[in-house]
Amino acid sequence: MIPHSTTHHSLPGLRTTLRRLAHQLDLPVEQRARLALAVTQVAAGELGAGRSVTLHAAQEDDPKEDGGSVLTVRLRTPLAPRPPSLQDLPLPAERLPGTAAVWRLPHPQPPLPARNSTPDSTPDSGTPGTTELLEEELRAAVARADTLAEDHKRLKHELAETNSGVLALYVQLEERDEQLRRAHGQMLRELEDALRPSPVHVPGLEMAVHYEPAGTDAPTGGDLYDWFLLPDGRVHITLVDALGHGVTSTRSALNVTHAVRTLALEGHPLESIVARTDEILLPFDRELMATVLLARIDPAGGTFSLANGSHPPALLVREDGSAEFREVRGRGIGYPLPGSEQLVYDELAPGDLLVLYTDGLTESRRDPREGEQRLLEAARAHRHLPIEKIPGAIAADMHTVILHPDDTVALTVRRTREDSA
Known part of the structure; x- marks a missing residue:
């Protein structure tokens, strides 16, 4: 095609030339409007300062498409002190050396005619005027x-x-x-x-338990208990705290409670059961570690004995409010030299309360000694409640602040008064 080149001194003339050129090339109306806005936006500063700009248009081969062509529109600002900005144009442009901006439009249809008219002259015969072109763009x-x-x-x-x-x-x-x-x-x-078996119903004793998991996403854990009647009429209680949380620790604790129940019903002495349980289970589970507290209580006379394997001590609260922890030395299952070193013997008088628990009750604030003192006070305060309410009331007092969540069991045994037995 014959190149088209014009020099302009005003924005209206530049716009008219661009619109007429785009119309003759049958460019889409929206593309024509964007081209006119973009070119005049770049040229506005120069023309407003009284400096001229040069518009050059030519049809060139499209290197990206075999046999295709592009319309190249170049705007030169030879007198500009600095290159005009090309930011935020309605039709993006690229900058080339010696040229203010260049626009490349794909596939112009007819070739450009030779131009003899001046930039601001009226349109050729048959070409719409500026007003008609603007109205067409507005309609579009x-x-x-x-x-x-x-x-x-x-x-x-x-x-x-x-x-x-x-x-x-x-x-x-x-x-x-x-x-x-x-x-x-x-x-x-x-x-x-x-x-978690229901409490044993036996004349002379009343029992209750409260269990609380460390979190609702793991409603079972390694804190388990078991209680049952021995052939001689005594009540056996097992409290286990297996290392860990969730189903794995539950399985470990179940193994311990089942082994203890079997040994107890076979008649093994209470002081030997912790060590014997370790001997039975460790060959099958080398990772097992658990603390154990065992209690034997005679419902008729109230006498009881305790064996312990690394478990928190039992709390004995007398009917008059005096209280003491019943300590028993020993090491748990999976510990070195497991077993209870001795038994502790005592007696429950009518109205006396025995509290067995796991460390989740007393270590919720990470200080076992402080937890034991608060447990003693809570057990004293609630010792006269109905037995089924005591474990939950104690746990509620102990868990007003929880800095170290853990599975918790609180188990209580109270000897009934003679007139209610």
Whole structure:
């Protein structure tokens, strides 16, 4: 094509030339409008300062497409003290050395005609005037806006329908999640019932227990208890705290309680059971570590004995409010030299309360001694409550502040008064 080159001293003349050129090349109306706005935006500073600009247009081969061509529009500002800005143009441009800006438009249809008219002359015969070209661009902009408005309306409607569907799905998922939670809760309650036997009902004693997991995401743990009647009429109580949390520690604690129950029912002496349990279980589980507290109580006379393997001491609270911890030296299962070094013997008088527990009750604030003192005070304060309320009331007092969450068992045994036996 014959190159087109004109020099301009005013923005109106530059705009007219650009629009007429774009119309003759049958460029899309929107592209024509963007080109006119972009070129005049770059040239505005120079023309406003009274300096001229040169517009050059030519058709060139497109190196990206075999047989294709591009329209190249160059704007030169030879008198500019500095290159004009090319930021935020309606039609992006690139900067070349010696040229203010260049625009490359793909596939112009007709070749450019030779130009003999001056830049600001009236259009050639048959070419629309500036007003007609502007009106055409305005109509295209309005049509584009109308199309966008319709698209926006349609998208809003689709979004509303999608939101409605998502909300319905969310409600369904919430209902399904609630069903799963209920089923999960029922399963866990059944599991806990299987793991945690009900209190032994025997004349002369009343018993209750409170269990609290370290977290709701792990409702079972390594703190377990077991209580049952021996053939001689005494009550045997086992309290176990296996190392760890969750199902693995539950399995370890179950193994310990089952082994202890078997040994106790076989008639093994209380002082030997901790060591014997270690001998039985360690060959099968070298990782097992557990503390154990064992108690034997005679319901008729109230006498009891304690064996201990590294477990927190039992608390004995007398009916008059005096209290003491009954310490027994020993080492737990999986510890070096496991076993209870001796037994401690004592007696429950009517109204006396025996509190057995795991360390989650007294170490929630990381200070066992401070925890034991608070436990002593809580047990004194609640010793006259109905037995089924005492363990939970003690745990509530102990867990007002929890800095170190852990599984917790609080188990209480109280000797009944003679007139209520």
